[in-house]
Amino acid sequence: MKCATLFLERQITMTVTNRLREIYQKNKELFTAKRILLIMLGTAIGSFGITNIHQRVDITEGGVLGMILLLNHWTGLSPSILSPLLDLLCYALAFRLLGWDFIKVSAVSTVSLAAFFRLWEQFPPLLPDLSGYPLLAAVLGGMFVGIACGLILRQGGSSGGDDALALIISKLTRCRIARAYLATDLSVLLFSLSYIPLERIAYSLVTVTVSSFLIDFVHNAGRSPAHQESAVCGEEEPTEAEEPVEAEEPMENTEEPDSFDQALEEVSEC
Secondary structure, eight states: OHHHHHHHHHHHHHHHHHHHHHHHHHHTTTSOHHHHHHHHHHHHHHHHHIIIIIHHHTOOOSHHHHHHHHHHHHHOOOHHHHHHHHHHHHHHHHHHHHOHHHHHHHHHHHHHHHHHHHHHHTSOOOSOOOTTOHHHHHHHHHHHHHHHHHHHHHTTOOSSTHHHHHHHHHHHHOOOHHHHHHHHHHHHHHHHTTTSOHHHHHHHHHHHHHHHHHHHHHHHTTOOHHHHTGGGGTOOOOOTTOOOOOOOOOOOOOSOSOHHHHHHHHHHHO
16 A cells, blocks of 8 residues: 555656656747846836826827726726736637737736836836926837837737737738727727827827837847748747758667656565
């Protein structure tokens, strides 16, 4: 009985260990230190701009970021709570279209964005009040969001559920993905009229334009045109110097006998 218990414990331990090793090998290239640090940098920049500019000057964004500001105004819920809730909802609706690698990287940005929202909320305003300079606030706000989203997209993730929403709309209506993005942005801006004056909405259009330009610039900087679309999935751009890799000859099995058979023999000996 004691030997059988030891056998089961050993089998469970080996199964869990092998499974963890498989998960690590599968994801070690996806979650590199550089990628995680750049995602955290992007979420820190974006949440800083939204907390210190957008919320104070009543200038909004399109997509999920704009929806966060809208729900924050009407419900009083913190962006650190609204951000992961909206992102998870969008990803749950479209995970089949986005792929698991995209979801995994985006999960890192979602958690990081919520954490930085919570961090900036603990401090008093860290930038001067730009309420009297709405055009300057619109440009600066767009710069913060554009650079942030561009950095995150460059690492193969998303700063919010905008991509999921756009893919759902594109699939259901069979329209181009760019029009789907535009539809989500305009819809959020229209809803934002419920608490933002029309004049401020005009400045919000400036913010959306600036952020869109910078997202495209940061995301595609230094990349070949052929690689720009695949980059969203986190694929690395092949270099011209790469040579075809020859197939390796199968190696003889020099590993120890199967652990299950070995453990079974030990039980038999007992």
